[in-house]
Amino acid sequence: MNKQDQGYSLLELMAVVLIIAIMAISTLPLLHEQMAARDVDTIARRFIAHAQFARAQAFVLGVPVHITPLNGDLWEEGWVVKNVCDKRQPKSACIERRWISQGDLGRVYFKGGGRQFIDPHTSKRGILFNAAGAAKTAQGGFVANRLILGHDRESRLERHLILGSGGRWRICDPTKDSKACK
Template sequence: MKVCSFGKQLQGFTLIELMVTISIAAVLLVIGIPSFVAFQRSSELTSAANSFVAALGAARGEAMKRGLQAVVVPLANNDWATGWTVFVDTDHNQQFNGSDILVQQQSALPSYFAATGQGTAQLDPAYIMFNPSGYTQTSGSVFQSATLKIERNDISGAEKIQQTRIVVIAKTGRARACQPATDTTCTTSASQ
């Protein structure tokens, strides 16, 4: 220990102590950053799927409340990744226009997300429609389930499976979001 000219002891870190501390911090960062990135990606994807489930719930609720059909459609070009519109379909044409009642709109998903539908969600024009009883149906009044798969398009392999969510809409109108990597009933052909 060194003593300065004023009789006080000098305190501080030695170079070895500082290097050991920096090395430990570097190891923790190397371990922690990939976990944080995976957590962030999963959170973004779950948020997008939950937003779609909420839109479906709003459409179903409005259909039952107003006694009219309510519809969820993509904002543009049958591409669900461009966002979606929820409206009460007063003219029964499954397309949002001036006579319909807007319930809500979702802006486009981030560019690294892709969203593809099955059932009426893949038709041209794509839609998911709820009747006044809250059941999903086609424009021909046939009860039909549908799914929407939301996945990242900037990754591949096993990581892509982890970064995929599927929203399943049953014929009864019930919607749920699931993760195919952890749920064997979570497929694009699921109906419950």
């Protein structure tokens, strides 16, 4: 056996490295898409968890609780869960509590600027849970709606956060569940 026959040539090693590099580069778009989907799913689950917390607080405390955009304008700036003081009560009778807030959403945004969940009577954005834990408008009507999340790196990627009439939330992926998202 020759000493030259015992190892690999530089050309063979370079070919293997080139094949590995091509495989790694070809999987990068898929990796980016999966990371973006994870980001959107994380924000979707966090929003629903905060909305369920708001509903539970309203039910347990017997007072209205609101999940509303952080700055009162658009959902994509974040949201806050707080109780609602009745304007008919004296100010000393109600102390406003802010339980949870979510600010920076990273690359995730609410499609359409988060214009969903607007009370038709007051034009305020948000979801108000009454003392019975039901999502209602200021005039007592039911609020059934959806928020649509997107990712600024993956324009096709979206998730629908749907609040049903029974107060249950679900996350819908329109690419997989086109019928269920309608």
